[in-house]
Amino acid sequence: MKHIADWTVSENSQLSADFCLLKVCLNDELPEIRPGQFVQILVPNAPHTFLRRPISVHFVDYDRRELWLLVQIVGDGSRQLSKMQVGESLNIVYPLGNGFTLPNPSQGEKGAFLLIGGGAGTAPLLYLGKQLRDLGHQPTFLLGGRTKNQLLQLSEFEKYGEVHTTTEDGSLGEKGFVTNHSIIQMYFNDVQKHKSNMQMHSNGEMQMYLPPLYIYVCGPKPMMMAVAKLAKQNDIPCEVSLENRMACGIGACLCCVEKTTYGNACVCTAGPVFNINQLTWQI
């Protein structure tokens, strides 16, 4: 069930020049919100922003009836959101989209879930990581950015799993793209031989790297395609979260379509999360 309501800003902090962490809370009880879902925010006092802004759910705190949104400041709408003051009101349509597929608890799958994010695309992975952790799994985060200013909330991610980072300029973590990170090499180098990889962990113990059971990706399209290719080559299920430009967010306008194996599909309702096998990407 989708809802529309006025939320109250409970916190708004500028995390870097380009990002703010906006927390909003609701008077009523929150509905179930799945990781990977998004909300549509009506931006007040932004005459150049006509449409609502789709923002992915970064985290949900049910006890505090609070939603966390990691907002990248790219235009007038997001800039206005970054200036919202505590106590001000935001009209939000929520929760929207399908969300990531969580493992079936009864299957008892154990093993690594690899969560790969780039830039603003890291946002939905925090809540996903928490949910995986709550289900008894071990999420491993691989987060990439152009510079360290795009790698945010790392201490939050660390609460739920191992965190690895890359930056294109080398200002944090390994230098390069996520697909070049040594953890990827460890996971995938010998997958074909079904050999586990051993690596010395920082605490001195040897850690075993089995190929991941599942890969979730959100970030720039070239990055998602590179990861999807890797997943496909290694026959590992992989879901990507798309952010096609959208208007309504509820499947009415048909603007945000992505080509799928079953025709043009609305990213706002059939997605934003797609299994890579549903897409027609040339990978």
Add this chain to the structure above:
Amino acid sequence: MANLSVNIGKLNFKNPVLTASGTFGYGTEYADFMDLSRIGGIFVKGTTLAPREGNDYPRMAETPSGMLNAVGLQNKGVDYFINYIYPDIKDIDTNVMVNVSGSTVADYVACAEKINALENIPAIELNISCPNVKQGGMAFGTNCQSAAEVVRAVRKAYQKTLIVKLSPNVTDIASIAQAVETEGADAVSLINTLMGMAIDIERRAPLLSTVTGGLSGPCVKPVALRMVYQTHKAVKIPVIGLGGISNWQDAVEFILAGATAIQIGTYNFIDPTISIKVVDGINAYLDKHGFQSVHDLIGAIKE
């Protein structure tokens, strides 16, 4: 409580607030947010004889106080509509009407005939004004002869209320309205989107895959209002006004300019409950000014 009901052709509407095709899905997309039975009617997504995949992404660009779209009539075709969508929407307690489009006169006729057989679809809106398809669509609606030809053919095949949706991309919209009135249209609805474009200056490329698209939203309202005014003066059949309506005040303006009913389009994306607010707003306005009926407002500007 004033009397909000209006008649168009043989059809009665509980109030003059309708939702525009292509902005309200099949109604069900909005059912979580509002009671669909409170609005006067719903025009469902443009339907064609054969399925259409629509245009390539990107199909949308935000513009000052509006947006451009180039969806290109994506729909699964009339048979899919009849078999899989109609059963879910036929019992919505309001007028559910289908917007019909086509590439040829024969397509329009065949699609209209199939919908004529659906008991709970009391009207169609003939779309001769879509700017985003290569063949047909707006080509029919920008010239009096071709507009008359398609309406004449559909009128023979379709017995219920026939509304014709007009394109604003013409020199004289009133003459097109007169042409379709002559051929037996029960009403005209206007305006469809205005053809426009937008460019990404960093990529030096158009923002839409089709280069041009249809402009809608509050930015088109003054143009739409003027065209409703001119058309109302030129024809005897009811005029349904749309184009940039984003609140009840806009709706009252259209009614004063001559609209018997209005449609809300793009603003459904901004506020999915806007249509209910417009119903309530019109009612309050009538009460406040002592009007018994919305009919007292139609075309009632002082000149």
